[in-house]
Amino acid sequence: MSKMNTLLSRIKPLHHPKPISPSPIPFPPHFKILVKDIIQILSTHPHWQNSLETRFSDCETPVSGIAHFVFDRVRDPELGLKLYEWASKRSDVNDLLDGFSCSSLLKLLARCRVFVEVENLLETMKCKALAPTREALSFVISAYVDSGLVNRALELYHIANDIHKYPPDVIACNALLNALIQQKKVEIARKVYEEMVKRDGCWDNYSVCIMVRGLCKERNVEEGRKLINDRWGKGCIPDIVFYNALVDGYWKRGDVERANSLFKELKMKGFLPTTETYGIMINGFCKNRSFQAVDRLLVEMKERGLDVNVQVYNSIVDAQIKHGCKIEVRKTLRWIFENGCEPDIITYNTLISGSCRDGNVHEAEQLLEHAIKRGLSPNKLSYTPLIHVYCKQGKCVRALDLFFVMTEKGHPLDLVAYGALVHGLVAAGENDLRSALKLFGQMVKQKYKPNVVTYTSLINGFCRTGDSSRAEKTFEAMRSSGLKPNVVTYTILIGCFSKEGKISKASSFFELMLLNRCIPNDVTFNYLINGLTNNVATAISNKANESLEIKASLMMDFFRTMISDGWEQRAAAYNSVLICLCHHKMVNVAMQLRDKMTSKGIFPDPVSFAALLYGLCLEGRSNEWKNSISCKLNEREHQIAVNYSEKLNQLLPQGLTSEALKIFHTLLEGVKPHIQENNFIVPASNRS
Structure with a gap:
């Protein structure tokens, strides 16, 4: 029975088929020549208007009958707009572009992300009572979502439903739904999802999965489970992706018991946990400081033939350091290597941070050198902990050296690191208060807004040197900046x-x-x-x-x-x-x-x-x-x-x-x- 369950779990769930686009209008051979000629005229002829007049006078095909073929084949939106504007000025009623042709132009403009022209064309079509095709409007909605213009995509979604009385296709709907979830607009996403479900063919397994994941991120796991149960057998067949979302939701809510119970349940039902599933469980147990459970899961992964990726090891090491565990750097790196995994820069950054936390600067420096020798590129998270600890130890010269190395490699300090360096220089005495002021100026030039700690460090420096006047001026500058x-x-x-x-x-x-x-x-x-x-x-x-x-x-x-x-x-x-x-x-x-x-x-x-x-x-x-x-x-x-x-x-x-x-x-x-x-x-x- 268990073998049967295992086999069943490998069967891919059914999805609604993608909506079929309207059958293309037959494309006669002589149309190919005409389309090619029009594109060439638009692209190369200086007096293209006259050339188009001449070309269309030699054939019986009106502009409206060929325009959509041209729009579908050009890649430059400017060429499409030239043809559209030229056709719009012609007096022959047969040459006026219909909704189908305009829809083809809409797709071209959306594909090229020229949204000002998209909006102009939509407004013109509205004035002329020309309705865009479902395919075109779906294409436009997807383009807006991909460009981060989610609010406008949502408006067009409602226009499609409420005015044109047809919903966008499932691809556009899922793109919008996913974007709303990513922006944590769960209530709006829920309404869109409910509208999708009401219309047959407008949702699929992925739609349900998006919504479940969104609810779980908001720690509303029970509603996510109910959503799966409601759609079970109605076009939705849950798979391991659903379980991953639910398990992750329980961990985010801090519900260790239910997360563990669901993990056991999915295995009993014959679903095969993936590397992602184990990663979620390991990450959860790490946050809960249950490192024995982590060890058991690592053994189980090996027994199932799953590779433990570097992200999993990074989670474990990071949790050990955050929970105050004593980390042996060499032993940890050897453990990762021996398990067939290559540490990445995140691994080294985590270990560097841990060494700096313990005041072991020499070890942190060795880790940085080792990372560079292995061909990894250190970033600001590699250097910043070292700068912090050197500043605390009063070794500001070394901190400045690392600062210059870091900036030369194109990694500017973040606000916290700048503050630490300014504070360290101030604490070092008056040849370094000057350095701190220079660094403060550089910080402002790079458009970093100094925080309260940075300003306070400078004020302290002036007070220590007896320059209360400059201390007071710095205080006023701090308040003027809104701090x-x-x-x-x-x-x-x-x-x-x-x-x-x-x-x-x-x-x-x-x-x-x-x-x-x-x-x-x-x-x-x-x-x-x-x-x-x-x-x-x-x-x-x-x-x-x-x-x-x-x-x-x-x-x-x-x-x-x-x-x-x-x-x-x-x-x-x-x-x-x-x-x-x-x-x-x-x-x-x-x-x-x-x-x-x-x-x-x-x-x-x-x-x-x-x-x-x-x-x-x-x-x-x-x-x-x-x-x-x-x-x-x-x-x-x-x-x-x-x-x-x-x-x-x-x-x-x-x-x-x-x-x-x-x-x-x-x-x-x-x-x-x-x-x-x-x-x-x-x-x-x-x-x-």
Whole structure:
């Protein structure tokens, strides 16, 4: 029985026969001479119009009776258009070209991909009520699909169905269906497929297979199986190609059990798995890190006499490296060679990448040399990992050498490699910052748009050399190009200006960071706190000149106020940062910072309380304040909190009042009255 099943599986499935074109009109011998003469006149005669007039005056055949033969035999669309335009201007009604002749011209124009002329002819035929033949319209649809103009092909498909009342042939329909699936327009493809099935002769086994493959790519495997069952015996006989699509679909969905079950089922039904089938299973098991199952499948392939191709070995090696397995390069290459397979450049690239990942640059270089000796052509994926690792190791000279070798061979660096090289050169010091700038310029010339990492690397380089002015200009160029600086970018600049004592500048970048919803980290906070506490005198003395340089800073304003009110420097610094965070609706980040300051022995005070309550109210979380912030304040501390809350209230748009201020006044009613207004008494723990 199993032998019978095996034999049956080898029988090729039935397909619908290709649609038969209309029987050609008989071609009398004297027509051959006439067609040949017309083509020669169109091709060679300078006064071809007169020559055509003379030639047709000598015969009884009208232009309309011979034109389609000419269109079918010329290869130059210009010749066909010349004859069409000449015939269109003739006064004899017998010479006017009919729909059949125009359809022949349509095929010629579509074959040569002159779609502007195709559209012009279709419009003219529409105006003259000339319908293109099914064959011609099918030909045009296929040509549009082949050229990637799928939307227009779809429009013509609907025109054929809805206006001309005949569907395109199965070849055109399948081409359109396949293109829609490739563009992931599965819903549109499903509608086209359903229309194809409704019309007998417009679909075949391949149509079903295309649709099944599309559904499986979208991980809708069950619908794909149902589609096969619905068409079984109705012109569709599933073969191994169907099973391959289904198995692949299960793997893409991560359904290991069903993929394995279906693989066993197809063998039990007598279908012979192909190299592609095993490749799908091996690739799936590799992603699942089931390397023992992979070994069993390799043995099974050999037993069935199937050759294991290099793509299968590449999948295995790539998976082993990605899963962190230890790879012995020599042993791996010997294993591939001994199994009768030749490693390709992808094999070497994968191994080079793995060696670079492990920091084994010498081994990676040897692999590159070995690939070249074997006649393989290295590409950017061969060089890029080496450039990356050399940059990380600070060996920028060698990285540049590889860069030049790579570009000389016609393999320009990709964006990531450029970024790595720029970063490596910046990290190497100031003779290399210049090199980085040159490389950056070359990168822009080659129309690579530098990313955030590349810009940030340059900014870091300028900051390290004390050139904060160029760092700031690079930052502005980065924003002008439409890129959003990240936390590293802002932190580098904040750190640079803080160390230079330009604390107002640092605070402006901090507030810009918050305005752009970029969340600071511990390094950012450390730079700011240290910058404020180490530059108190500068921060206060620069107040008069600050408005001339930069926009007034919220953080600096509160820091100066707190210093003036007698707050200890670090407490004033932390509170100023807390106020900024809360004002920009980052209360959760502010609470994390509050916990950090507490762990360092700087305990929350009335200003911390006012800032956090203000922030919670801004975020619409006023009902959470009792569970989020402590309220153990005495009478005078309440008054201090109220005064700072009133100052925060001034930051709101005119006419609005923070709910925090209302809460404070309610709290004040519960403490002893007769508090003198503006009687600021700083808690002893926070006095200077």
